[in-house]
Amino acid sequence: xxxxxxxxxxxxxxxxxxxxxxxxxxxxxxxxxxxxxxxxxxxxxxxxxxxxxxxxxxxxxxxxxxxxxxxxxxxxxxxxxxxxxxxxxxxxxxxxxxxxxxxxxxxxxxxxxxxxxxxxxxxxxxxxxxxxxxxxxxxxxxxxxxxxxxxxxxxxxxxxxxxxxxxxxxxxxxxxxxxxxxxxxxxxxxxxxxxxxxxxxxxxxxxxxxxxxxxxxxxxxxxxxxxxxxxxxxxxxxxxxxxxxxxxxxxxxxxxxxx
Numbered sequence: 001x002x003x004x005x006x007x008x009x010x011x012x013x014x015x016x017x018x019x020x021x022x023x024x025x026x027x028x029x030x031x032x033x034x035x036x037x038x039x040x041x042x043x044x045x046x047x048x049x050x051x052x053x054x055x056x057x058x059x060x061x062x063x064x065x066x067x068x069x070x071x072x073x074x075x076x077x078x079x080x081x082x083x084x085x086x087x088x089x090x091x092x093x094x095x096x097x098x099x100x101x102x103x104x105x106x107x108x109x110x111x112x113x114x115x116x117x118x119x120x121x122x123x124x125x126x127x128x129x130x131x132x133x134x135x136x137x138x139x140x141x142x143x144x145x146x147x148x149x150x151x152x153x154x155x156x157x158x159x160x161x162x163x164x165x166x167x168x169x170x171x172x173x174x175x176x177x178x179x180x181x182x183x184x185x186x187x188x189x190x191x192x193x194x195x196x197x198x199x200x201x202x203x204x205x206x207x208x209x210x211x212x213x214x215x216x217x218x219x220x221x222x223x224x225x226x227x228x229x230x231x232x233x234x235x236x237x238x239x240x241x242x243x244x245x246x247x248x249x250x251x252x253x254x255x256x257x258x259x
Contacts, residue, residue: 001105001156002032003149004074004082006067007112008049010035012142022150025159033149034077038062041069050115059116067111067122074109083128084109086118087141087148091130094148096171098131102148103155110148112141174227176220178211206236210246217254224255234258 005013016022017033025031039047043065050060071084087110092098102108111118111127123130133144153159181192195207216223229237238258240246251257 001030001103001152002034002078002080002082002107004034004036004078004107004109005112005145005149006036006038006070006074006110007140007142007145008037008039008114009112009140009142010037013146016146016149016153021159022153025153025156028158030156030159031149031153034074036070036074038066038070041066041073053116057116061116062113062118062122064119064122067118068126071109071126078107080107082107082109084111084126085148086111086113086123086127086130087132087144088113088117088130089132089135089137091132094131094133094144094151096151099148099151100155103152108152110141110145112145114140171223173212173230173233174223175212176216176223178208178215202236202239206240206245209233209236210240213254213256227256229256 007013013033013035017026022031026033038049042048048063049066050062053059053061074082082105085108131144131148133147138144181196185192185197193207195203213224237246237251237256241248241251241258248257
């Protein structure tokens, strides 16, 4: 997958290209990143990309002409079409479902804003979608863009050593993740749950599903409102109910009656 990133600070993206799982993805050419600096398309001696806002007010606004020239250069460099996403606090929240959709694309354009924002006329003409990573404001779109890229790259074929790692992440099935443990089996008086040490795969799957549901109900109950259980999950819950690991009252509280 190719990412075309419009940014005034391309060097920031070394956090992705030089480290960890994403670095390996770029080395193996599962992902490619091309960075476009609007200053390279400015027309004055100062390489200006921003100006004062009409109507007054603090800060500066990124100008239409350098950004438009940048996008046109992106289109000329590679004929593969791409949606242009503007990372913005005004955008729709980034979700795992959206990440999965983006991971199916061959090419993706990302606009990293700076200052007070981007001239609205550029957004109207060139931006296909605005996406935000939370209800807060940061200094620019680079960090949100890196978060989006990291999330997408993890889903590309062959990037993770075990594809199940992505499948079992939080939100992949609409739930928060379950607790995880590793050696030693006991530390500071705290033991790994016995079920995880006994090798019964059905019991482990059942325990993990129940912990996911408990954690989601406690921390993000809103996620349960639209949760649709798979047939395997329903079978595990019926088995857990029969064994007394969960009660009908709990299932009703979670909004998941099995009847």
